[in-house]
Amino acid sequence: MTLPIIVTKGTRAYPPRMSEFTQLFWDGLVAGRFLTTRCNACERPSFPPKPICPHCWSESVNWIDLTGKGRLYSATTVHAGPAVFSADLPYRVGIVDLDEGLRLATRVLDDTELDQPVELVVLKYEDGPLYGVRGIPA
Amino acid sequence: MTRSNNVAILGGAATPVGKLQGVSEDGTQQLEHEVLGRLIVEALADAGLEKEDVGSMIFTLPRPYTQQKYFATFMANYMRLPCDGLVMEVLGNGMTPALTFQVAVDQVRLGRTKVALALGINFETGTPAPEHMMSSMRATGDVDFHTPFGFTPISWYAMDAVRYIHEHGSSREDLAMVAVKNRRHASLNPLAQFRKPMTLEDVLAQRPIVDPLGLYEVPGRGDGAVCLVIAEEEIARKTGRPYARIRGEGFYHEGAHQISEVPNDMIAFEAARRAGAKAFAEAGVSAGDLDLAEIYAPCTIVEVLVAEALGLCPRGQGARQAASGETALGGRIPICTSGGLLSLGHPAYVTALYSYYELLEQLRHRGGERQVKGAELGLACTELGNYNAAMVHVLEAAA
Numbered sequence: 001m002t003l004p005i006i007v008t009k010g011t012r013a014y015p016p017r018m019s020e021f022t023q024l025f026w027d028g029l030v031a032g033r034f035l036t037t038r039c040n041a042c043e044r045p046s047f048p049p050k051p052i053c054p055h056c057w058s059e060s061v062n063w064i065d066l067t068g069k070g071r072l073y074s075a076t077t078v079h080a081g082p083a084v085f086s087a088d089l090p091y092r093v094g095i096v097d098l099d100e101g102l103r104l105a106t107r108v109l110d111d112t113e114l115d116q117p118v119e120l121v122v123l124k125y126e127d128g129p130l131y132g133v134r135g136i137p138a
Numbered sequence: 139m140t141r142s143n144n145v146a147i148l149g150g151a152a153t154p155v156g157k158l159q160g161v162s163e164d165g166t167q168q169l170e171h172e173v174l175g176r177l178i179v180e181a182l183a184d185a186g187l188e189k190e191d192v193g194s195m196i197f198t199l200p201r202p203y204t205q206q207k208y209f210a211t212f213m214a215n216y217m218r219l220p221c222d223g224l225v226m227e228v229l230g231n232g233m234t235p236a237l238t239f240q241v242a243v244d245q246v247r248l249g250r251t252k253v254a255l256a257l258g259i260n261f262e263t264g265t266p267a268p269e270h271m272m273s274s275m276r277a278t279g280d281v282d283f284h285t286p287f288g289f290t291p292i293s294w295y296a297m298d299a300v301r302y303i304h305e306h307g308s309s310r311e312d313l314a315m316v317a318v319k320n321r322r323h324a325s326l327n328p329l330a331q332f333r334k335p336m337t338l339e340d341v342l343a344q345r346p347i348v349d350p351l352g353l354y355e356v357p358g359r360g361d362g363a364v365c366l367v368i369a370e371e372e373i374a375r376k377t378g379r380p381y382a383r384i385r386g387e388g389f390y391h392e393g394a395h396q397i398s399e400v401p402n403d404m405i406a407f408e409a410a411r412r413a414g415a416k417a418f419a420e421a422g423v424s425a426g427d428l429d430l431a432e433i434y435a436p437c438t439i440v441e442v443l444v445a446e447a448l449g450l451c452p453r454g455q456g457a458r459q460a461a462s463g464e465t466a467l468g469g470r471i472p473i474c475t476s477g478g479l480l481s482l483g484h485p486a487y488v489t490a491l492y493s494y495y496e497l498l499e500q501l502r503h504r505g506g507e508r509q510v511k512g513a514e515l516g517l518a519c520t521e522l523g524n525y526n527a528a529m530v531h532v533l534e535a536a537a
Contacts, residue, residue, distance in 0.1 A: 012286060014285055014288075015286065016283065017282050046399060047399055048282070074298070074301040076293050076348045077348070078288060081271065081290055082268060082275050084272065088288060093289055094297070101400065102399055103400065104283070104397075105279075105284050105396070
C-alpha cells in the first residue's frame with residue numbers, strides 16, 4: 001500500500017501546519033503511506049485524522065493505512081487564485097471519494113473525468129510533502 | 139399568523155453597491171460611519187419612527203480593511219444612542235448579514251427592545267482580489283487539509299456546477315442564463331452595481347475564472363451599506379405604514395465544512411432543504427405559495443441548486459427553468475428580482491441585508507419597474523460555506 005512518490009521542485013505555496021498528533025500523518029506521507037484515524041468504539045474511519053471520533057466522540061482511535069484508491073467526484077480548474085498560488089495558475093483541484101468511504105479534496109494532476117478511478121500520490125516538495133490524485137486505468 | 143410576538147421589518151435604507159472605498163484625487167474619501175449614519179436616519183424616517191424608539195443595534199462585522207475598529211460601539215457614540223438591548227457586531231462568513239438580521243429579530247422577540255436596527259457596511263474594494271483571497275480561502279476550507287491545494291471560495295461552487303452538469307445533463311448555456319436573467323433584473327434596480335444589459339453570448343465570451351464558470355457567472359467585488367428597522371408588529375401596525383411580517387424562519391447546519399468527509403449528494407444542498415422546510419412549516423405555507431424569492435447565490439449554479447432544494451424547481455430542472463424564463467420577472471416564480479449577487483453585487487458582509495431590503499420593497503409594492511405584481515409572500519435564503527448552513531425567512535406583506 002505504498003503511494004507513488006513524485007519528487008517536486010520548490011517549496012509548498014501554503015504549507016500545512018503540523019501538530020504532535022498530525023505529525024504521524026505527514027511523516028507517513030513522506031514514506032509513501034496515507035494514514036488516517038479509525039474509531040475503536042464505532043469503527044468508522046475519519047479524514048483528516050482526528051484525536052476524537054467525529055461520529056461518536058470517542059477519544060479512542062487508532063491509525064490505519066488507506067489504499068489511496070478512489071473515484072473523482074468533482075473537479076474544477078482555477079484560473080484566478082490567491083496571491084501565493086499565482087505561479088501555479090491555472091491548476092486543477094477536485095473532490096475524491098476513497099474506496100474506504102471517505103471524501104477528501106486535493107489537487108488533481110491530470111484531466112481525469114468524473115467518476116473515473118484515481119490514486120493518491122505523494123508530492124515530495126523540498127520543504128515537506130503534499131498529496132494529489134491522478135487517473136489510473138479502470 | 140397567531141403568534142403573539144410577531145416581528146416586522148418596518149423600514150430600511152441602502153446605498154447603491156459599488157466602489158465606495160478609496161481616496162479621491164482631491165484627497166477625500168468616504169468614511170464608514172458617515173455613510174452608515176446617513177442610512178440610519180433615512181431608514182428610521184422610512185419606518186416612521188424616532189431615534190428614541192431604537193433600543194438595539196446589531197452590526198455586521200466590518201471587513202478588516204475598514205479603518206475604524208470596534209465599529210458598533212463607535213457608532214453608538216457617533217449617533218449618541220443609549221441602548222437597553224444589545225449593541226454588537228456579528229460574523230459568520232457569507233451568512234454574516236443574515237445572522238445579524240436574526241439577532242436583531244431575536245432582540246425584539248425576546249422583549250429586550252421594541253425596535254432594533256440590523257445594519258452594516260462592507261468596504262473591501264480597496265484590496266485587490268488576489269490579496270483578498272489570501273484571507274477568504276482560509277474561511278472556506280480546512281487551512282491544513284484544503285487550503286494548501288489552492289481552493290478558492292468559489293472553486294467549491296464550480297465543482298457543484300461540474301457535478302450538476304455531469305448528473306443532470308444540463309448545459310453550460312442553461313446555467314449561464316441565470317446570469318443573463320439576473321442582469322435584466324438588475325437593470326431595473328437603482329441599487330445594483332452591474333446594470334448594463336447583457337446576452338448569453340456576452341456571458342459565454344468572458345474569460346474563465348473557475349471552470350466552467352466565467353467572469354460574469356461569479357460575483358464581482360463591491361462595497362455597500364444597509365440599515366433595516368426591525369420592530370414588534372404592534373409598533374409597525376401603529377405607524378399605519380406597510381411592512382413585512384416575518385412569518386417563518388429556519389436554520390440548519392449540516393455539520394460539515396465545504397465537503398462532508400462521509401460521501402453524500404453534495405449538490406442536494408441538504409441545509410437549504412431542511413432550513414426551507416422548517417421555515418415553510420412555521421409559516422404554514424409551501425413553496426408554491428411564494429410570489430418571489432431572494433436567494434444568496436454567489437454563482438449561477440448556486441441559485442439553481444437552492445431553487446431545487448427549496449422546491450421552487452424540480453430536481454435537475456432548475457437550470458433549464460431559468461433558461462426558459464420561469465424564474466425571471468414575469469415568470470412562474472421570480473428569483474432575485476434585485477439582480478442577485480451576480481448583478482446587484484456582492485458586498486459580502488452586508489449582501490443578505492440587501493436581500494431582505496428587496497423583499498421589503500417588493501412586499502410594500504415599491505419595486506418600481508421590477509415590481510412583482512401583487513407580491514404578498516416572499517422568501518430569503520442565505521448560506522455559508524458550500525451551503526453547509528442555510529437560513530431561510532418567509533416574509534409576508536402586511537399593513
